[in-house]
Amino acid sequence: MAALRLYQTLVFLAGPLLRLSLSRRAARGREDKARLRERFGRASLKRPSGHLVWVHAASVGETLSVLPLLEDILTSRPAQSILLTTGTRTSAALVAKFQTAHPDLRARLKHQFAPLDRSPYVKAFLAHWQPDAAFWVESEIWPNLILACQKQNIPLVMLNGRLSARSFARWKKLSATARHLLGSFSLLMAQDATTAERLQGLGLRQIKTPGNLKLDAPALTAEEGELSALRESFGARPIWFGASTHADEEISLGEAHNMVKASLPDVLTLIAPRHPDRGDGLASQLRAAGHRVAQRSQGERPDADTDIYLLDTLGELGLFYRLSQIVLMGGTLIPHGGQNPVEAARLNCAILHGPHVENFQEMFDALEAAQAVASIADTATLAAQVKALLQNPATVAQMSQAAQAFANEMTGTRARVLDLLAPYLEAPTAPPPSPIAHEAHDG
Numbered sequence: 001m002a003a004l005r006l007y008q009t010l011v012f013l014a015g016p017l018l019r020l021s022l023s024r025r026a027a028r029g030r031e032d033k034a035r036l037r038e039r040f041g042r043a044s045l046k047r048p049s050g051h052l053v054w055v056h057a058a059s060v061g062e063t064l065s066v067l068p069l070l071e072d073i074l075t076s077r078p079a080q081s082i083l084l085t086t087g088t089r090t091s092a093a094l095v096a097k098f099q100t101a102h103p104d105l106r107a108r109l110k111h112q113f114a115p116l117d118r119s120p121y122v123k124a125f126l127a128h129w130q131p132d133a134a135f136w137v138e139s140e141i142w143p144n145l146i147l148a149c150q151k152q153n154i155p156l157v158m159l160n161g162r163l164s165a166r167s168f169a170r171w172k173k174l175s176a177t178a179r180h181l182l183g184s185f186s187l188l189m190a191q192d193a194t195t196a197e198r199l200q201g202l203g204l205r206q207i208k209t210p211g212n213l214k215l216d217a218p219a220l221t222a223e224e225g226e227l228s229a230l231r232e233s234f235g236a237r238p239i240w241f242g243a244s245t246h247a248d249e250e251i252s253l254g255e256a257h258n259m260v261k262a263s264l265p266d267v268l269t270l271i272a273p274r275h276p277d278r279g280d281g282l283a284s285q286l287r288a289a290g291h292r293v294a295q296r297s298q299g300e301r302p303d304a305d306t307d308i309y310l311l312d313t314l315g316e317l318g319l320f321y322r323l324s325q326i327v328l329m330g331g332t333l334i335p336h337g338g339q340n341p342v343e344a345a346r347l348n349c350a351i352l353h354g355p356h357v358e359n360f361q362e363m364f365d366a367l368e369a370a371q372a373v374a375s376i377a378d379t380a381t382l383a384a385q386v387k388a389l390l391q392n393p394a395t396v397a398q399m400s401q402a403a404q405a406f407a408n409e410m411t412g413t414r415a416r417v418l419d420l421l422a423p424y425l426e427a428p429t430a431p432p433p434s435p436i437a438h439e440a441h442d443g
Contacts, residue, residue, distance in 0.1 A: 041124030211413030220318025259383035279312025350399035
């Protein structure tokens with residue numbers, strides 16, 4: 001356990017550096033300056049009375065995957081309260097949007113920014129909130145928080161656990177530490193068989209595989225009035241969409257746009273960066289490369305001369321998946337590992353991806369087996385594939401229907417997860433909504 005003791009010592013000594021780092025991030029808009037105290041474990045809200053579960057979701061993807069489950073819990077258990085912590089401003093904005101859309105649940109769903117994993121901050125956080133159980137989403141492993149929960153007999157559950165090949169290799173080198181930390185969890189829910197096997201390979205046994213919550217989320221919503229207005233604005237132009245893109249990918253998409261434009265002069269390319277706060281710099285980059293850009297965060301709409309519509313806003317992917325059936329998943333053109341394709345699949349999109357899909361390998365493999373995706377190697381093959389699909393609506397229809405069928409087969413995970421969580425929750429007084437009814441409610 002020398003590695004664990006070294007980590008704890010270094011994090012404790014790093015207090016002044018952590019404060020300086022957060023101050024600088026706040027100055028750049030990466031942290032909420034008004035709520036910075038929450039990062040030091042100092043709460044800005046009162047603890048609700050009664051049974052409280054703490055759920056931690058690191059960022060946007062984890063937050064989107066867990067919110068429908070939290071709605072199921074709160075709807076079926078009127079005495080249950082939930083504290084949801086996240087680590088980014090964009091995820092906090094998603095929670096606020098959810099609270100606004102569900103005013104009947106708002107009083108029982110509290111949000112805070114997660115405390116940094118330093119012992120004084122952890123102690124302050126747990127002393128105030130005193131959770132009856134803690135659910136952590138995906139792959140967040142913070143040693144001081146885990147050990148503090150263990151010391152206070154707070155049951156820990158991993159939701160939708162994911163262990164990448166790289167993380168597994170690192171943990172294998174520290175197998176005793178991994179068993180000590182991950183063995184503190186009463187239950188580890190793996191999102192797929194690969195993660196379950198890797199957890200077993202670390203010597204862990206308290207593992208269940210109920211499915212992937214990200215595959216059982218309701219379809220992303222879209223405001224109908226805006227959908228109609230944009231359809232009118234786009235007209236009959238051929239459209240394709242780069243969704244949840246990362247730095248160094250957008251310039252490639254711009255180059256691909258030019259290649260497609262040589263054959264289809266009125267093509268319109270949509271780009272939604274994974275982190276919308278990159279919008280201004282990205283717009284400048286694309287304009288410097290010669291593209292005519294309309295920037296959504298500035299209230300701009302594309303006109304007949306627009307090359308690229310930059311979608312640097314939060315929570316609107318559902319709108320643009322409905323507007324473009326051809327979607328390139330971001331994070332796949334660079335060694336990032338790819339973003340989750342199921343949201344695009346659920347909304348009837350033909351999906352393209354680059355060579356880097358290891359974050360969701362099983363999912364992309366299943367979509368490929370269903371003939372719902374097409375793989376591209378570089379900018380030139382991306383342009384060729386986009387052009388071919390834009391000129392062949394029948395192929396787009398076949399791929400998009402196969403993708404939607406795949407997504408529809410992935411339902412039921414939330415119900416299975418809810419059953420496994422029952423021992424850690426207040427007793428239900430009403431059955432949770434069915435997946436079909438839930439999806440209808442969320443649009």
